Amino acid sequence: MTRRYAVVGLGHRAQLYIDALLGEWSDTGEIVAFCDTNRTRMAYHNLRVTAAGREPVPVFHPDRFAELLSLADAVVITTIDARHADHVCAALDAGVDVIVEKPLTVDADGCRRIAAAAGRSTARLIVTFNYRYSPRNSAVRELLAAGRIGRVTSVHFEWLLDTLHGADYFRRWHRQKKNSGGLLVHKSTHHFDLVNWWLGSSPETVFAQTGLRFYGPSGAAAAGLPRPARAYGAPGLGTDPFLLDMTADPRLKALYLDAEHEDGYVRDQDVFGDGIDIDDTMSVLIRYADRTAMTYSLTAYSPREGYRVAFNGTRGRIELEVCEREWTPPHGAVDPSALDDTGGFERLTVQEHWQKAEEVPIVNGAGGHGGGDRLLLDDVFRGVIDDPLARQAGYADGIRSVLTGVAADRSARTGLPVNLSDLT
Numbered sequence: 001m002t003r004r005y006a007v008v009g010l011g012h013r014a015q016l017y018i019d020a021l022l023g024e025w026s027d028t029g030e031i032v033a034f035c036d037t038n039r040t041r042m043a044y045h046n047l048r049v050t051a052a053g054r055e056p057v058p059v060f061h062p063d064r065f066a067e068l069l070s071l072a073d074a075v076v077i078t079t080i081d082a083r084h085a086d087h088v089c090a091a092l093d094a095g096v097d098v099i100v101e102k103p104l105t106v107d108a109d110g111c112r113r114i115a116a117a118a119g120r121s122t123a124r125l126i127v128t129f130n131y132r133y134s135p136r137n138s139a140v141r142e143l144l145a146a147g148r149i150g151r152v153t154s155v156h157f158e159w160l161l162d163t164l165h166g167a168d169y170f171r172r173w174h175r176q177k178k179n180s181g182g183l184l185v186h187k188s189t190h191h192f193d194l195v196n197w198w199l200g201s202s203p204e205t206v207f208a209q210t211g212l213r214f215y216g217p218s219g220a221a222a223a224g225l226p227r228p229a230r231a232y233g234a235p236g237l238g239t240d241p242f243l244l245d246m247t248a249d250p251r252l253k254a255l256y257l258d259a260e261h262e263d264g265y266v267r268d269q270d271v272f273g274d275g276i277d278i279d280d281t282m283s284v285l286i287r288y289a290d291r292t293a294m295t296y297s298l299t300a301y302s303p304r305e306g307y308r309v310a311f312n313g314t315r316g317r318i319e320l321e322v323c324e325r326e327w328t329p330p331h332g333a334v335d336p337s338a339l340d341d342t343g344g345f346e347r348l349t350v351q352e353h354w355q356k357a358e359e360v361p362i363v364n365g366a367g368g369h370g371g372g373d374r375l376l377l378d379d380v381f382r383g384v385i386d387d388p389l390a391r392q393a394g395y396a397d398g399i400r401s402v403l404t405g406v407a408a409d410r411s412a413r414t415g416l417p418v419n420l421s422d423l424t
Contacts, residue, residue, distance in 0.1 A: 003029035006072040008065075008087055009079030010036040010045050012255060013101055017076045018045055020377045022052040028381040033068050035060040036079075040259035069094040077101060080173055081180050085110035092121035099126045099380055103189040104398030106181030108406055108423040111399045118395045126380060127398035131190045132197055132391040133372035133379075136346050136362045140309070140320055141198055141389050143360065148350050149313030152199060155294040159191055159307040162328040164339075166280070166300035167242055170215045170271040171231075175278055177409075182278040184210070185405035188298055191307075192286075193393065193401035198311075201290040202400055207417040208408035210279040214301040220272030231268040232257065241330040244268045248334055284408045303328060306344070316352035321345075 005021060007014050021031050031049065034042045034057055046056040060068045065087065069075070074097035077087050085105040091098045092114075104127050105111055118125055131137055144152065161169075169187070173179045180186040196202060212218070220227045228234035231243035238245070246252040246268050256267035269275075280300040287293055306323040326343035351357040365371020379392045400420075407418040 002027070003073040004032040004071060005029050006033040006035060006068050006075045007031060007045075008035040008062075008068075008075055008077045009083070010034055010038070010041040010255075011078065012251075013078040014045065014076070015048075015251075016373065016377075017078070017099070017380075018048060020381065022049065022054070024374075025377055025381040029074075030054075031057050032071050033058050033060055035062060035065060035068050037062060038259050038262045038265075040262055041255055044254045044259075065090060066094070069096050072096055074099060081106050081186055082178060085113050088114050088125065089117040092117040092123050092125065095121065095123050097124045097126075099128060100398075101128055102193070102398070103181060103185050103402050103405070104395065105402055106179075106185055108403065111402055111406075112424070114395055115399060125395045127393045127395065128376060128380065129190065129193050129197075129391075129393045129397070129401075130368075130372055130376045131194055132389075132393065133375040135364050135370045135372065136320060136322060136348060137194060137198075137372075138389055138391070139348055139360060139362055140311075140318060143318055143348075143350055144198055144311065145389075148316065148352065149311060149318055150315030152290075152292050152311050152313045154312045155195060155199075155292060155309065157191060157195065157294060157307070157309045158297045159188075159299070160302035160305060161187070161298070161300045162302050162305040162325055163241065164325075164328050164332045165305055166302065167215070167271045167333070168244070169278070169300060170276055170280070171244055171269050172267060173265070175269070175276045177277050180278065181402070181405060182409055183298060183300060184208070184279070184282055184284070184408045185402055188282070188284075188296070188405050188408075189398075189401040191296065191298070192404040193397060194309075195286075195294060196397065196400055197390075197393075199288060199290065199292055201288040201292060203286050203404045203407075203420055204289050205287045205417050205419050206284060206404060206407035206411055208282065208284040208411040210282045210409070210412040212276065212279050213281045215271045215280050216276040217272060217274055220270075225272070227270050227272045229273060230266055230270055234270075238331075238334055241333060242271050243333065245334040249336060279412070282408070282412075286404065316350065316355070318348075318350050320348045322347075 036042050042059040075091045077100040237243050246257045282298040284296040305325040308321045311318040323344050329338040331338045348360040349357045367374045403420050411418045
């Protein structure tokens, strides 16, 4: 028996789920409704539906969300982060299953509301943490679970976003904390969830220092550059590596540039412009319930993209180094083909005391995140059969990762450590 799915929020991220239900996972369910504030974006995705040989699906404005819920068995929520809690709670209260993109929500109040709704509902809630499914991250989980380095005592985790990917958060709605919770919530929720999952533990105390050091008006002043308000129509388009040319990407043009007349949302704002209140440089200390300590760093303007994580244990050390792009070409934001030859690698080693380091092979599959996206979609649409790694995440996992970022943001503002129990 196939299920009826409604997709809520028809920006870029929705395409993963729409394409899945129109393609490989079409036998598991059908799309019965789209919901968004912007009809142009819904029309774009309906073109994908008709191109797959299906009838266009009904479209709904969010003020008709209750009506939409009556048509669906499950909703896929890919809206702006700040709207997640309202949609999640309404769906759970209607007895409709929820598949929600990370982060689950953006603040402690949203976490409380979702926890209460989940507690009184029989519906299921899945948070799509696709990083859990990446083979390299799954391999780390297997090594830790096997006890190769004994009991973990400390973790060092550094994440680098380059001047293409990192800059994009400062062009879009993410640049305002009221929409995204800041990068410690929107982006780091992935990383905090990974550590919670790897360790099988929960964060207790958080201390952080953060700042806006590269982007924003002070960044522009430091660089000595006159800045346009946005990229479209700017005289520097094609020469300024921070200006995104949406006309060079038919999908971005159709979803955003051609849709501006409806809601005024500008997708290509200048990363050095006014109105940015999120941080780009973050350092966090976290203590977990099992007494593990973690040092965490997120930088949103690195010349390369990737991450390093190291675990120290009572019997040795595990290191994972991932380079997703070795360098960022200056025309990457204008010409996506410029990214075809930017290199990358991944290396996982385990070294027990008094032993040489051993490189652990990582077996990747086809598709995004080393085949991890396909595994995630299988779990979402076909259901978990037997997963010893317990990769599917529920609302409690989503709440733990969000509250870690919320606590870090509060600590950075107050200069004091924050206990997660104080937030709940």
